Structures are given as C-alpha cells and as structure tokens.
Amino acid sequence: MKKVVLIGAGGKMGWRTTANLRNDSAYDMYYLEVSPEGIKRLKEIDIEVTQAQEILPHADIVILAIPDVAIRKVAVEIVPQIKAGAMVVTLDPAAPCAGHLPQREDITYFAAHPSHPSVFNWEPNEKAHFDYFGGIAARQSIVCALIQGPEEDYEVGKKLASSMYAPVTKAHRVTIEQMGILEPALSETFAAAVITVMKEAVDTVVAKGVPKEAAYDFFLGHVNIELALLFGQLPGGQFSDAAYKAIEIGKPLIFKENWKDIFEWDNVMKQIKAIT
Incomplete structure (x- = not known):
C-alpha cells in the first residue's frame, strides 16, 4: 500500500x-x-x-x-x-x-x-x-x-x-506541453472566452426585447444540435445551406484573422505565466 x-x-x-x-x-x-x-x-x-x-x-x-x-x-x-x-x-x-x-x-x-x-x-x-x-x-x-x-x-x-x-x-x-495547450489555451483562453461572448450575445438579444426564457431555450437548443453536427454525433449530418451562408457572414465579424495564434507555444507560455 x-x-x-x-x-x-x-x-x-x-x-x-x-x-x-x-x-x-x-x-x-x-x-x-x-x-x-x-x-x-x-x-x-x-x-x-x-x-x-x-x-x-x-x-x-x-x-x-x-x-x-x-x-x-x-x-x-x-x-x-x-x-x-x-x-x-x-x-x-x-x-x-x-x-x-x-x-x-x-x-x-x-x-x-x-x-x-x-x-x-x-x-x-x-x-x-x-x-x-x-x-x-x-x-x-x-x-x-x-x-x-x-x-x-x-x-x-x-x-x-x-x-x-x-x-x-x-x-x-x-506530454506536459500538450496538456498546456489543452489548458489554459483551448479550454480557458479560447473556449471560456467564446462561451462568455455567447452568454453576452443572449443577454443582448434579451435586452432587445426577446423574452428571456424564449431566448435561452432557442439558443441552448441550437447550440446542442450544432455541437452534435460538428462533433460527429449525427453521422452524415450537416448545416443547411442558409446556415453555412450565415456562418460565412458571422466569422469575420466576430473573430480576428489571427485568432489561432493563441495556440502557438510562445502565446501559450504567456497565458501560463499570467495565471501562475
């Protein structure tokens, strides 16, 4: 023992x-x-x-x-x-x-x-x-x-x-370096930031007059199906043509072109040093 x-x-x-x-x-x-x-x-x-x-x-x-x-x-x-x-x-x-x-x-x-x-x-x-x-x-x-x-x-x-x-x-x-890319870079610096903005987006819709319960139900239901489609839970499933067009409009409005740089090791180390 x-x-x-x-x-x-x-x-x-x-x-x-x-x-x-x-x-x-x-x-x-x-x-x-x-x-x-x-x-x-x-x-x-x-x-x-x-x-x-x-x-x-x-x-x-x-x-x-x-x-x-x-x-x-x-x-x-x-x-x-x-x-x-x-x-x-x-x-x-x-x-x-x-x-x-x-x-x-x-x-x-x-x-x-x-x-x-x-x-x-x-x-x-x-x-x-x-x-x-x-x-x-x-x-x-x-x-x-x-x-x-x-x-x-x-x-x-x-x-x-x-x-x-x-x-x-x-x-x-x-490896310990790969674990560092997973956290904080992927799970916190990226995912937590994106999810925080997602919540802010729902709050913005509610502020524009959409009933809160309706906004929450509608948004979380769509997040569920969209995750299932993208992460292989629905084999053969895909977004509609209209959804793909909406994605093309949304991504450049929301994300900087260099957003993937947060996963480069120098940037990962900056994140690690900040939290330690």
Missing part, C-alpha cells in the same frame, strides 16, 4: 480529491492543510491533519492540490523533504510548464487533469446527470503526463489519477 500525502486537502480541488481517495484501499492516505477553514472542513468528516515533517520523508506519492500561484512556494519547501524515487503529482500543467517545480533527477513528476463530463454524456440518474464538474457520479476522461521519471511510473500515476477523478472512462496520455 502506497503512502500518499495530499497537500491542500481541505481546499477546492483538495476537497474533491480527498472525497475520492479517502476510501480507496490501494492507498494509505495522509492529509496536509494549513487554512483554518480547510482544517475545520476535514475535521467535520473525521480526518485529522498530519504534520508535514512527520510524513513527507516517508511518502511514496505527494499530491499538490493547491492553486497554481502557490505551487512554486510550496514545492520549494516540500520537494527537498521527500525521498528518492517518490512521485510528485500536480493537478494542472501550468506550474510544471512555467518551471515552478524544483529540479531533482531522483524523483518523478506527474500531472493529471480532468476533461470534465462531456456534453454528450448519457447518464442514467439525476445525480450523475447534474454532476457537471465530474468526480462524483458522472463519467469523464482525463489527461495524464509523465513529466519526468521511469516509464513504469506512468501507470502508477494513471491509476492514482483514475481514482482521484473517478468515474473515469479513459486516460489519455499526452
């Missing part, structure tokens, strides 16, 4: 990770937390916080479930205390890509991030259906990267990540 130390166990991501790992018999779990709110939250579910110096030298795996902006500071304190051959896991690619993990050739660095449940998921019950984030009842895939360390450690990290984010349908292996 591997000794796993979860740092930030009472925080936003740590709390979700705690919920999934605490009952996994494959791991001997220990929990580190410094915030009074986090410690209180853990005590409410009968979890006692361990002192770092007592457990870190014996840990097989250390999970950094803390904000990107704090990882450099915490890692500098934590990494020197762990034993050779141990694994450090981050839940996001930003800090590793930004070079915020201390150099140690005798340990493994691994990153894993959830894809979150797909809009095309079919879930059999209400609890899973409304688990939009994932990690409770809805199925989701994950992405994993072995940043450094022996090849056999990939399976160790993948197994842990599959438990952290369960229920998991598939673990996609990517």
Whole structure:
C-alpha cells in the first residue's frame, strides 16, 4: 500500500480529491492543510491533519492540490523533504510548464487533469446527470503526463489519477506541453472566452426585447444540435445551406484573422505565466 500525502486537502480541488481517495484501499492516505477553514472542513468528516515533517520523508506519492500561484512556494519547501524515487503529482500543467517545480533527477513528476463530463454524456440518474464538474457520479476522461521519471511510473500515476477523478472512462496520455495547450489555451483562453461572448450575445438579444426564457431555450437548443453536427454525433449530418451562408457572414465579424495564434507555444507560455 502506497503512502500518499495530499497537500491542500481541505481546499477546492483538495476537497474533491480527498472525497475520492479517502476510501480507496490501494492507498494509505495522509492529509496536509494549513487554512483554518480547510482544517475545520476535514475535521467535520473525521480526518485529522498530519504534520508535514512527520510524513513527507516517508511518502511514496505527494499530491499538490493547491492553486497554481502557490505551487512554486510550496514545492520549494516540500520537494527537498521527500525521498528518492517518490512521485510528485500536480493537478494542472501550468506550474510544471512555467518551471515552478524544483529540479531533482531522483524523483518523478506527474500531472493529471480532468476533461470534465462531456456534453454528450448519457447518464442514467439525476445525480450523475447534474454532476457537471465530474468526480462524483458522472463519467469523464482525463489527461495524464509523465513529466519526468521511469516509464513504469506512468501507470502508477494513471491509476492514482483514475481514482482521484473517478468515474473515469479513459486516460489519455499526452506530454506536459500538450496538456498546456489543452489548458489554459483551448479550454480557458479560447473556449471560456467564446462561451462568455455567447452568454453576452443572449443577454443582448434579451435586452432587445426577446423574452428571456424564449431566448435561452432557442439558443441552448441550437447550440446542442450544432455541437452534435460538428462533433460527429449525427453521422452524415450537416448545416443547411442558409446556415453555412450565415456562418460565412458571422466569422469575420466576430473573430480576428489571427485568432489561432493563441495556440502557438510562445502565446501559450504567456497565458501560463499570467495565471501562475
């Protein structure tokens, strides 16, 4: 049984990770937390916080479930205390890509991030259906990267990540750079920005007098069918001729010609540095 130390166990991501790992018999779990709110939250579910110096030298795996902006500071304190051959896991690619993990050739660095449940998921019950984030009842895939360390450690990290984010349908292996392109570039810099504008567009239509409920129903229904058409959920399906003409009108009015530059690595690194 591997000794796993979860740092930030009472925080936003740590709390979700705690919920999934605490009952996994494959791991001997220990929990580190410094915030009074986090410690209180853990005590409410009968979890006692361990002192770092007592457990870190014996840990097989250390999970950094803390904000990107704090990882450099915490890692500098934590990494020197762990034993050779141990694994450090981050839940996001930003800090590793930004070079915020201390150099140690005798340990493994691994990153894993959830894809979150797909809009095309079919879930059999209400609890899973409304688990939009994932990690409770809805199925989701994950992405994993072995940043450094022996090849056999990939399976160790993948197994842990599959438990952290369960229920998991598939673990996609990517490089840490590819994970950085997926997040923040694709999922946040691009998708979150576009979806924010989509919401602003609906609000604009409502401001022009269209009833809010009608606008929401009409827009979200069309988004659903348009996603299904474009992402292969309706084989052979395609937009109408009129829709294609509307798309030709809309794209140059909405997007700059160079919008794809956000996926170039120099721009990805600017995004990563901004959030770390």
